[in-house]
Amino acid sequence: MAEKVNVCIVGSGNWGSAIAKIVGANAAALPEFEERVTMFVYEEMIDGKKLTEIINETHENVKYLKGHKLPTNVVAVPDLVEAAKNADILIFVVPHQFIPNFCKQLLGKIKPNAIAISLIKGFDKAEGGGIDLISHIITRHLKIPCAVLMGANLANEVAEGNFCETTIGCTDKKYGKVLRDLFQANHFRVVVVEDADAVEVCGALKNIVACGAGFVDGLKLGDNTKAAVIRLGLMEMIRFVDVFYPGSKLSTFFESCGVADLITTCYGGRNRRVSEAFVTSGKTIEDLEKEMLNGQKLQGPPTAEEVNYMLKNKGLEDKFPLFTAIHKICTNQLKPKDLIDCIRNHPEHMQTL
Ligand SMILES: NC(=O)C1=CN([C@@H]2O[C@H](COP(=O)(O)OP(=O)(O)OC[C@H]3O[C@@H](n4cnc5c(N)ncnc54)[C@H](O)[C@@H]3O)[C@@H](O)[C@H]2O)C=CC1
Numbered sequence: 001m002a003e004k005v006n007v008c009i010v011g012s013g014n015w016g017s018a019i020a021k022i023v024g025a026n027a028a029a030l031p032e033f034e035e036r037v038t039m040f041v042y043e044e045m046i047d048g049k050k051l052t053e054i055i056n057e058t059h060e061n062v063k064y065l066k067g068h069k070l071p072t073n074v075v076a077v078p079d080l081v082e083a084a085k086n087a088d089i090l091i092f093v094v095p096h097q098f099i100p101n102f103c104k105q106l107l108g109k110i111k112p113n114a115i116a117i118s119l120i121k122g123f124d125k126a127e128g129g130g131i132d133l134i135s136h137i138i139t140r141h142l143k144i145p146c147a148v149l150m151g152a153n154l155a156n157e158v159a160e161g162n163f164c165e166t167t168i169g170c171t172d173k174k175y176g177k178v179l180r181d182l183f184q185a186n187h188f189r190v191v192v193v194e195d196a197d198a199v200e201v202c203g204a205l206k207n208i209v210a211c212g213a214g215f216v217d218g219l220k221l222g223d224n225t226k227a228a229v230i231r232l233g234l235m236e237m238i239r240f241v242d243v244f245y246p247g248s249k250l251s252t253f254f255e256s257c258g259v260a261d262l263i264t265t266c267y268g269g270r271n272r273r274v275s276e277a278f279v280t281s282g283k284t285i286e287d288l289e290k291e292m293l294n295g296q297k298l299q300g301p302p303t304a305e306e307v308n309y310m311l312k313n314k315g316l317e318d319k320f321p322l323f324t325a326i327h328k329i330c331t332n333q334l335k336p337k338d339l340i341d342c343i344r345n346h347p348e349h350m351q352t353l
């Protein structure tokens, strides 16, 4: 690591902006970091003015995190390579569907000894019928190590300064300290574990379950049904990690990235909210995303699609009936009311005595 560690935040949406509050404050306060933090902002016009200019003048991301001041040492940069080129630590925090394109743009343009950390929840479809973890895509394209940070971290609540926990998954212990220093705050407590793949998979999969929780809310089936969906979702998450990421630890599910993130997203997240409206309004998920989220992006429906792509290819759809039903509801192959029939005879109910 450089004498003064340079940090770049790649992304400036709802979570990107909330984490910029913490990272910016830590970079300003801690001697190991360079004070100036660059933040790549996907440029757009807001009432005739560039978003980067608004952020640099008012220190507020008025579109994605209204009402919160960013530290003045966080500098919005509209050019991705310009923002990232001097960074020793690259924090990736963009909706997951954009990451392959970002990696292409950064290839050969960053410091060769930089490290990355991904806050992105989602997968990408891989050739051969499987899926890729976002951190693996970053490492493969940019040839740098990539840790992950996932947890029960609804961005607006983190920005408010309400207490929460998070999990950093980092296979190389030597980066654990600098990453914890960069993210830890009084209200944002970091636990570092080595089981990085499982941490990342938890973060991605819970967004699918949150859609199921939203359907249950929209159908007004009550809290017991929602608890069943959350429990079966957790069991499918554990089975998924068991099947596709063997060697991972069950204990990882008890970190913030596991059960805690599953709960918070199934009660307070965007995926839940839009999925509820999908049932009650009869509109499409794409239309509701535009109407309700003002440019923010849903991760659950595309993640359900990516997971289904792999399960279908491997003939495993029936082993994951909840994930499968949620994907089929999102894509109108099933009606929301069919959800319960799909999970009534879940493999979890078939345990022999
Ligand atoms: N918002 C939250 O509460 C949390 C989000 N996350 C995860 O963090 C990741 C990023 O989420 P958010 O920061 O909330 O993003 P967001 O949902 O607010 O998405 C908007 C961002 O996408 C950018 N964008 C839109 N179109 C684009 C394009 N064509 N190319 C590149 N960028 C484009 C926008 O400029 C904006 O920065 C996601 O994987 C999400 O699951 C994780 C924890 C909490």
Ligand SMILES: O=C(CO)COP(=O)(O)O
Residues within 6 Å of the ligand: 121, 151, 152, 153, 154, 155, 207, 210, 261, 264, 265, 268, 269, 270, 271, 272, 298, 299
């Ligand atoms: O990941 C999140 C909380 O940890 C945010 O979930 P949503 O994208 O559903 O809002």
